[in-house]
Amino acid sequence: MTAADHRSGSSSGIRTFEPARLHFGGDYNPEHWPEEVWAEDIRLMKEAGVTMVTAGIFSWGLVEPRPGSYDFGWFDRVMGHLGDAGIQVCLATMTASPPPWLSRQHPEILPETADGVRKWPGSRQHYCPSSPVYRTRAVRLVEQLATRYAEHPALALWHIGNEYGCSNPVCYCEVSAADFRRWLRERYGTVEALNAAWSTTFWSQRYGDFEEVLPPRTAPTHANPTQQLDYARFSDDALLQCYLAEREVLRRITPDVPVTTNHMPHHKPVDPFRWAAYEDVTALDYYQEPYDSETHIDAAAAFDVTRCAGGGRPWLLMEQAPGAVNWRARNSPKPPGAMRLWSWQAVAQGADAVLYFQWRQSQGGAEKFHSAMVPHAGTDTRIFREVSALGQELATVPQLAGTRCSSEVALLADWNSWWALEQGSHPSSALSHRETLLRHYRPFFDAGVPCDIVPPDRALSGYRLVVVPNLYLMSEETAERLTAYVRDGGHLFVSYFTGIADECDRVHLGGYPAPLREVLGLRVEEFWPLDEGARVLLRGELSGQADLWSEAIDLEGARAVATFGDGELTGRPALTRHAFGDGMAWYAGTRPEPGVMRTLMDRVREEACAAPLLADLPPGVQATAREGGDGRYLFLLNHGETAATVTLPHLARNLLDPGAEPAAAVTLPGRGVAVLSAP
Numbered sequence: 001m002t003a004a005d006h007r008s009g010s011s012s013g014i015r016t017f018e019p020a021r022l023h024f025g026g027d028y029n030p031e032h033w034p035e036e037v038w039a040e041d042i043r044l045m046k047e048a049g050v051t052m053v054t055a056g057i058f059s060w061g062l063v064e065p066r067p068g069s070y071d072f073g074w075f076d077r078v079m080g081h082l083g084d085a086g087i088q089v090c091l092a093t094m095t096a097s098p099p100p101w102l103s104r105q106h107p108e109i110l111p112e113t114a115d116g117v118r119k120w121p122g123s124r125q126h127y128c129p130s131s132p133v134y135r136t137r138a139v140r141l142v143e144q145l146a147t148r149y150a151e152h153p154a155l156a157l158w159h160i161g162n163e164y165g166c167s168n169p170v171c172y173c174e175v176s177a178a179d180f181r182r183w184l185r186e187r188y189g190t191v192e193a194l195n196a197a198w199s200t201t202f203w204s205q206r207y208g209d210f211e212e213v214l215p216p217r218t219a220p221t222h223a224n225p226t227q228q229l230d231y232a233r234f235s236d237d238a239l240l241q242c243y244l245a246e247r248e249v250l251r252r253i254t255p256d257v258p259v260t261t262n263h264m265p266h267h268k269p270v271d272p273f274r275w276a277a278y279e280d281v282t283a284l285d286y287y288q289e290p291y292d293s294e295t296h297i298d299a300a301a302a303f304d305v306t307r308c309a310g311g312g313r314p315w316l317l318m319e320q321a322p323g324a325v326n327w328r329a330r331n332s333p334k335p336p337g338a339m340r341l342w343s344w345q346a347v348a349q350g351a352d353a354v355l356y357f358q359w360r361q362s363q364g365g366a367e368k369f370h371s372a373m374v375p376h377a378g379t380d381t382r383i384f385r386e387v388s389a390l391g392q393e394l395a396t397v398p399q400l401a402g403t404r405c406s407s408e409v410a411l412l413a414d415w416n417s418w419w420a421l422e423q424g425s426h427p428s429s430a431l432s433h434r435e436t437l438l439r440h441y442r443p444f445f446d447a448g449v450p451c452d453i454v455p456p457d458r459a460l461s462g463y464r465l466v467v468v469p470n471l472y473l474m475s476e477e478t479a480e481r482l483t484a485y486v487r488d489g490g491h492l493f494v495s496y497f498t499g500i501a502d503e504c505d506r507v508h509l510g511g512y513p514a515p516l517r518e519v520l521g522l523r524v525e526e527f528w529p530l531d532e533g534a535r536v537l538l539r540g541e542l543s544g545q546a547d548l549w550s551e552a553i554d555l556e557g558a559r560a561v562a563t564f565g566d567g568e569l570t571g572r573p574a575l576t577r578h579a580f581g582d583g584m585a586w587y588a589g590t591r592p593e594p595g596v597m598r599t600l601m602d603r604v605r606e607e608a609c610a611a612p613l614l615a616d617l618p619p620g621v622q623a624t625a626r627e628g629g630d631g632r633y634l635f636l637l638n639h640g641e642t643a644a645t646v647t648l649p650h651l652a653r654n655l656l657d658p659g660a661e662p663a664a665a666v667t668l669p670g671r672g673v674a675v676l677s678a679p
Helices: 036-048 073-084 100-105 132-149 174-188 191-198 225-253 272-278 295-309 338-348 382-394 415-421 433-447 476-487 514-520 594-607
Strands: 023-028 052-055 088-092 155-159 283-285 315-319 351-356 409-412 451-454 465-468 491-495 522-527 535-540 544-547 551-555 559-564 573-580 583-588 621-628 631-638 644-654 663-668 673-678
Touching: 023 036, 023 315, 023 382, 036 073, 036 382, 052 073, 052 351, 073 088, 100 132, 132 225, 174 191, 174 225, 191 225, 225 272, 225 415, 272 295, 272 415, 283 295, 295 315, 295 338, 295 433, 295 451, 338 351, 338 382, 338 621, 338 631, 338 673, 351 382, 409 433, 415 433, 433 451, 433 491, 433 594, 465 476, 476 491, 476 514, 476 573, 476 583, 491 514, 491 594, 514 522, 514 573, 514 583, 522 573, 535 573, 544 594, 551 573, 583 594, 621 644, 631 644, 631 663, 663 673
Parallel strands: 023 052, 023 351, 052 088, 088 155, 283 315, 315 351, 409 451, 409 465, 465 491, 491 583
Antiparallel strands: 522 551, 535 544, 535 559, 559 573, 573 583, 621 631, 631 673, 644 663, 644 673
């Protein structure tokens, strides 16, 4: 298969990445090893079923050992070996870690903390995202790289940068301060508009000139909340501008080659929904926590964010660990079967590639104890055997590539709201965007109901149910769209502390949540956050306990499904339901315990006619589906350690067990996987 098999598209817009099969491989860093090892690498890659590697991520210092002096000879040989073996290359732009000579010549590229402490070279990503020197040098390297390998037959995809914002999510230096002022001028136009947006009459913060504005550096007490929010937006944009500067070069020199970059899961500094507009295929690095019995639920949500950021197109699992990582306090290996299970989970949720960090385990450096496809102990190891078996297994189901997932339920997530929600000076510091999202996501996961996780500006008409978990920041436009969605027959579920402030973090007046009062049929007069560890009883059609939060709710057309059973709000509404137009709007003024939450969400989705893929899934079994081309495929994944039997509504054949006959039930061993061809 050649690179041309993957590429299509015009001189503008999305370049499609359409592999003929599920890709398998990982980060390849041949520069870590003597050249005589490279031939063995290629032989073992073929043995393991590798079809794609990401190469060159941290190679800047080797291909440009001195300013303006380039040495690509060794990398030419690497690309040649891979191409001759039929292994595709996701070619990194090599700009993730500047070489020491750059910071020595230009120390102004180094980032600074909010306290003015400079961060020095010695690890990676030691650059200020706003630095024009860094961007200029990076672009020069990318021009050399793209020109040299534009027509190389192994080139399938460009990998720009690496894990943007991982180590340098924000910088407070003078270069960033000047760039922030430029950004603010473009956003607001006048300093008067800035003052209005930032509510600078409070604490005598009014600005007379943009030059007076600084980043939110360490101050005597709470910084201006909108200044902090805008700095989060600016910092995300500064990183994006680094990416776009390189992307522009690649578009000019290699217009038909798709581009991507690898995001991290639940990564607060970088908005994946915004970045996806500039990516031809979305990609994610995900490292499960073997000590966490619910790591697969966190992974599922991250996978759905990645897939939905890309508009539902197949995505790439760019990095995972074949075994242990090196950066947690305690680094457990993945137990037997877990690596296969979690890899298939990514495929089940839309991934068209399963890649690892990295191919061969490093002998030295900060990540020498991070597992790799070829461990320190070599190929006579459990890891290499499991990796090779997975590579061969993925090769047996090429028909899965290009198929897509679909959902009838959407959860709204917004990075702007996240940035604003977790600032100080709020009714409670215990509110967590990630925790709240997962609390609302899990009932659907456990029930086998696929979910999309989408931004508030995404079209909603195709969903039977829309869930809004704790969307603190909400524009009038978003509120109007949610109201219209329910009026036209949609079902909406909204949780506490939602719709509180506008895009500038200014409170919507008139009773909380003011822009949603009509559709929800209620008004919140006061917030009553609960003390740490405190519980409150729920009574009514749903009973049980809740924690974290409560609100003084006045009904304005809605009816109480449950009331508070004790505490200061005894008898007041806790959970409400409101018929509005042709639809239904639910509201939770507290956080129900998980069991109550599952019961509540089951009722909400049943009323919305959002059904599970399969009825009566055994505990711990995940069910998903992909479809497209000539088929529909049902995935069953047993995240438990004991066997589970799943009853099917029709006869189906397990594609991973070619000798098996079609059956009406599937028994999955602990950590077992089945891929069924569905009618």
